[in-house]
Amino acid sequence: MNIALAQCNFTVGDIAGNAAKLLSFARQAKAEGAEIVVFSELALTGYYPMDLLDEPWFVARQEAALNEVATASAAIGVTLVFGAATASTKGYGKPRYNSLVVAENGRIAAVYHKQLLPTYNIFDEARHFEPGSESLVWALNGVKIGFLICEDGWNEDGAQYQANPWEGVRGADLVIAINASPSDIGKPKRREQLFTRLAAKYALPLVYVNQVGANDSIVYDGHSFACNSDGTVRARMAGFAEDLRSVQFDLPSRSFAPALAAPFDDTREAFMFAQLTLGIRDYVAKTGMKTVVVGSSGGIDSALVLALAALAIGPENVTAITMPGPYSSPGSVLDSRALCENFAIELLEWPIGGGFDWALGAFEAAVGEAPSKLTRENLQARLRGLALMAYSNHRGALVLSTGNKSEMSVGYATLYGDMNGGLNPLGDLYKTEVYALAQWINRSFPATPIPAAILEKAPSAELAPGQKDEDSLPPYPVLDEILKYQIEGERLPHEEYQQARHFVSDLLANGQEALVKRVWQMVAKSEFKRRQAPPIIRVRARAFGSGRQMPVAAKY
Amino acid sequence: MNIALAQCNFTVGDIAGNAAKLLSFARQAKAEGAEIVVFSELALTGYYPMDLLDEPWFVARQEAALNEVATASAAIGVTLVFGAATASTKGYGKPRYNSLVVAENGRIAAVYHKQLLPTYNIFDEARHFEPGSESLVWALNGVKIGFLICEDGWNEDGAQYQANPWEGVRGADLVIAINASPSDIGKPKRREQLFTRLAAKYALPLVYVNQVGANDSIVYDGHSFACNSDGTVRARMAGFAEDLRSVQFDLPSRSFAPALAAPFDDTREAFMFAQLTLGIRDYVAKTGMKTVVVGSSGGIDSALVLALAALAIGPENVTAITMPGPYSSPGSVLDSRALCENFAIELLEWPIGGGFDWALGAFEAAVGEAPSKLTRENLQARLRGLALMAYSNHRGALVLSTGNKSEMSVGYATLYGDMNGGLNPLGDLYKTEVYALAQWINRSFPATPIPAAILEKAPSAELAPGQKDEDSLPPYPVLDEILKYQIEGERLPHEEYQQARHFVSDLLANGQEALVKRVWQMVAKSEFKRRQAPPIIRVRARAFGSGRQMPVAAKY
Structure with a gap:
């Protein structure tokens, strides 16, 4: 079975553009011999569309695109697997699921609903989606395919959720996971290691397709891959770029033919x-x-x-x-x-000298005294901003x-x-x-x-x-260790956390408690x-923005 | 039984200050004859502490305050009911519950965990809390008291959640609900109507204690109340101010003695x-x-x-x-x-004329041409901002x-x-x-x-x-109706929604589709x-800020 991994850069909200891109990738995959082409999570809306998901016109527009794609699957002649929001029929809770749709022969052949909804750090899926409760194993040309959507695969030690959707796809010949997994330092390799470990644990060959591209603060790195049931990676797609590549799956051996494996970035920089x-x-x-x-x-x-x-x-x-x-x-x-x-x-x-002179004079005329040192400093920064x-x-x-x-x-x-x-x-x-x-x-x-x-x-x-x-x-090498410990703490990569923790322990042991407290108060204040800052491109596991939501009118 | 409703204005994050205020209100209630004194949801941390709930030092500080309050309950000689975050023992999911704690005789006598966690509009409780799954009915001096925490009481038609915690307190003599219910137009009265309707439906006398005060964008109006099992309001506390008042509950008749009922604001303004x-x-x-x-x-x-x-x-x-x-x-x-x-x-x-003259000249010297009309307009606004x-x-x-x-x-x-x-x-x-x-x-x-x-x-x-x-x-009376329809839609009070919907329908029927689209594009762009705007004080059901979360780098 020839399976194409379609690693696309979708634009949030641009349903028409995303559907057109999806169909274009599908046609190309078909031309290259694919029987099935796999896209990322919430492909039609882009990930993450936020409260657009609550807008009736937006939902209707996605529904129309979903039907259009399903219809087009007949003419293209491939099976399409992609993410879309679909209506819940539960009768309570959020009105929609975060779903995986299988489209072929002009119709929607199967739908699977994401069971684990990440609601932490930058993720807020419980705001918009109802969790699914059933796994799906679905047969295509004699191959039993199990499905996962992103977070479904991340409950490795059972600490995050009660359910473990990996259990629900036991017995499949192959697992297809569609994802919108953002990248931060170390994440691309860590993600692949987690999924190959779990593929091996459950003895399941895996096709993992990730979104690529940046939306607001969040960058998705791609690095889609396929691995055998022992966890061996047989293909890896480009990092930080769109890519479309096929893998050949052999049912009798339940394994992929080797293909190109793009490298990970070799350094943090x-x-x-x-x-x-x-x-x-x-x-x-x-x-x-x-x-x-x-x-x-x-x-x-x-x-x-x-x-x-x-x-x-x-x-x-x-x-x-x-x-x-x-x-x-x-x-x-x-x-x-x-x-x-x-x-x-x-x-x-x-040059801002003329503006600064005006501001100093105007300030004194208006307020009746000369501006303070802080005021003078900020005036210069604001003239530059202007x-x-x-x-x-x-x-x-x-x-x-x-x-x-x-x-x-x-x-x-x-x-x-x-x-x-x-x-x-x-x-x-x-x-x-x-x-x-x-x-x-x-x-x-x-x-x-x-x-x-x-x-x-x-x-x-x-x-x-x-x-x-x-x-x-404080000197930046000192300040940075304190900040890493205070702002990111255990969310740091393990070694960095140990280093920051020891650094701060040493400061405290050496009578520097006031310094550590002063830094924390500067952060809080x-x-x-x-x-009111502009969006910050997220690089680390805990970034300012949606990843760290703190009150302003507060005392701590 | 004499029950005091302690409607406090807590400061988010200020655990020591909030605990001191709680104890001070408790002492005053005791002096006025109370046997039990009821505070609002998450009283020790203030509602809503956001990601402070993920900080180990913050959790430890709240734990210490919780024990301090429990210990103090012995000396004060009343039963305290208040909200606090407590540790989950589930072994999976979020590490804490949003709980109601009963403290008396120097110890924690009972704990109830909120079952329904609001995760919509301005609420984000699924980010931090694990839902409880069991109701609690607890006896004090022969009175069987059932507990609810805020959202627990709001699943009236079963559309929001699978569970209905009202069912779990059937058979109690009295229900105590602790809340942090924010106010928007019409909400104070609507909230009381909902809870009195449900009290009557389940034939349960109810003590409802709300937080008061503003935290960042969100204002809590207080208006705590007590009603009989037929829904009759027997006491209502002040709106928009701290208040401490007792109600006398008679067990044989399962009813409250009449007390003062503060009025609601009579107009929208x-x-x-x-x-x-x-x-x-x-x-x-x-x-x-x-x-x-x-x-x-x-x-x-x-x-x-x-x-x-x-x-x-x-x-x-x-x-x-x-x-x-x-x-x-x-x-x-x-x-x-x-x-x-x-x-x-x-x-x-x-006056900004001098600064404007400088900016015009400096711009032309730097850029080589005169600034555009928009640039000149914004320059003036930014000089004023400076x-x-x-x-x-x-x-x-x-x-x-x-x-x-x-x-x-x-x-x-x-x-x-x-x-x-x-x-x-x-x-x-x-x-x-x-x-x-x-x-x-x-x-x-x-x-x-x-x-x-x-x-x-x-x-x-x-x-x-x-x-x-x-x-x-467009003229503001036109613009405002379009905006109400586009931004708030069905979240508007019913009559306002009907008016806005008809207004926009009429515009569309009269060939004004371009105007309606232009307004929407201005909103999106x-x-x-x-x-990057400062926090906006929330007044309506859907306010900008956490209540309307939209992507920036998007196309829709």
Whole structure:
């Protein structure tokens, strides 16, 4: 049996476009000999459509597309397996299931309803869906196929849910799992290891198809695969790109013929690069934009954002604006120029001194005294934010903000100033990781180096004379370990967690309790800023945004 | 049996403060003769603590407070009934229940776990809690008491959940329900009607205790009550304020002695006023602020926000800033002055012309051409936003933004400009409701009128010569009906829904399909602005924020 894995990049909400893409992939798979073609979870709506699922017109539109695809299956002459929302007939609970649909010969041949609905971290499926309660094993050309939908396969140790849908597909010849499994550090390999382990445990050959592409903050990495009943991977599809490839399943031996297996990214930085460039590219495209603009301070964060943007969507679609102010070092402009020359990025220069002078005078005239130090600092950041937004309005360019996770954690960022933007690419990278990724880019793309001066200077907001980040914050290697422990804790990869935990234990043992508490209070007190921050591309298991939902008007 | 209803305003996360308040109310109830004192749902953590529930230190802190309260029950000499998170022993699923705890004689005497977990609209309990599966009827001094926690009582027609916890307390002498039931238009009365109807259906006397106070966007109105087994209300507590009152329950007759019954607000505007002033007051207090600042344009929105703020926290804690620009009418400053005089609000004047001139020149120097019309308009709004934030930074005053629901729906607001603020009080009022509430204030508080000139002028952003809102938008009475239909639909109160539906049907029948579509596209395209908006005080059943979660990088 020839099975095609269709790893598509769907756009959330674009039902007509997604259905057209699905049919186009199906036709190509048929042309290449496929008998069955497998797509990802909620393929017609894209994952995750959020409260669009509650809109009657949206549900009706998906229903129409579902019927259209089923009808088209006859002419194409393949069996299609894909995810769609379908109506519940339970008579209570949520009105719809998150389902897997088998379409062939012009009709819907079988439907399976997802049993385990993830409702944690970035997932919120219990908000919209009713869980299914029955497994499905369905025969195609003599092959008994069992089905799973994403979370169904993740209850390995029985701790998350009472049911274990793997049990329900025992006895099948083959399992097909459709998924929308987002990626974070280590996830692609960890996911495959989990599923191959379980395939081996239940002695079931497995076809695993994942969504690819970015939707808002969340990036899906693809890496669809097929493995034998002993867990041996026989095919793996591309990471971070659409892909369509077939595997040949032999029923007597219940095994797949070997096929190409695309590699995983070999380093953490390679992963981050792939995650962030896809995140930027898709956010720009799916919001209907073409170009981006970034405030270039001459510092490492904006340099990295510019580099990522240029490598993601081409330097011709990227504009930098250097906005020197009264406390900017000469390097602010000079290093921005060197960077933009290296990357062939257009650089505009918009000094803010005149605006700052106006604001200082106007403030004193209105309020009757000179503005405080904090006020003066934020004024400069907000004048820069205003300049970026003016360019954005004028040219239709998306502003990328440049705050990293260390800054976003402790609120070392100006709301309506440097936080301005439609998307924040670095908000899930600690400052120490920003350096590591910049250095990786310099090694990997030697033709477009980030200037050494930018990598070497001491971090500074340059909003006051001689200011350095370390005047207000602990050194980043210290801060980052505390933050990892406080914000992510046990959700960190095991080794990172052990390291952060020991680091904080040592601090506490060495009389640094006040420092640890101060960091936590900075995190708590800046929740109001994060609530208004642009979407952050998720890179780690616990990212700001839907993954960490905290109250603002609270005391803790 | 003397039962005290303790309607408290808890602060989310402030476990020590909440426990102290709980014990203080309990002591007072005991002094007034109570045998049993009933608090609201999740009393120790406040409702809703969000992902604080996932923090080990937070859970441990609540556990300690729970034991402290249980211990204190001996010395106080009453039975305490209150909500707390407790550990699940199921071995799978979420680690905690949303529980009701009975504490007396220094120990925890009984625990009941909430069975129905709301996971829709603003509710997200399945994210944190495991549902209970057993009802509890527990005897105190010969009275068999059944328990419900909030959503447990709302499955009236069986459409929402499979279980109906009312069935599980059949046979009790009395039911105690602890709740954190938020208020929106019509909700206080509707809630009481539902519960009294069900009390009568199951022939059960009922004590219903609700939380009061605002947490972030959500306001809880209190209105706790007690009713007899025929549904007759025998006591009702204050709306929108803390209250502590006892009811006398007679076992032989299974009825309450009559007590004071506080009235409901008699009009929609009175409700909005109560909701918004409590929302403002609590947000300011619970974020640790004291004062607010509002940009005063001379228009109706900022006038209403200033009036609400002055009436909520006192005019001495409110500052207005008028920021005339090149296209401001004389009324912008003059009407602001009249308003602030009427309300005894400090008014500062910060003209933005100088900043605007600088920005125009700097833009042209940087970009090489003059800014577009949209860019020029947004520049003015952002200079004003910058001025407000400068004052906020300098004085520690919370900025209140002034966008109404009509504007927030269609994106008729400048991100990082007039949208700036820590809280948006009007974001759930349509423009037509803004007028109605302003007029209600003038009738209800004749000593502090909003000037007639402000009520009478045509709405204008005054960002371009002669500009009126109706140049860009349909007239508000038309726009608001379309928006009600598109955004809230069947979640509207029935009559409002019928009206909006007919209004839109008539538009479509009269060839206005393009208008209806244009409004919807404006709503969809401005999702990115709402994602970064400050919290909006929720007033209607479907408010922007957690109540309406839509994707940004999407096509629909």
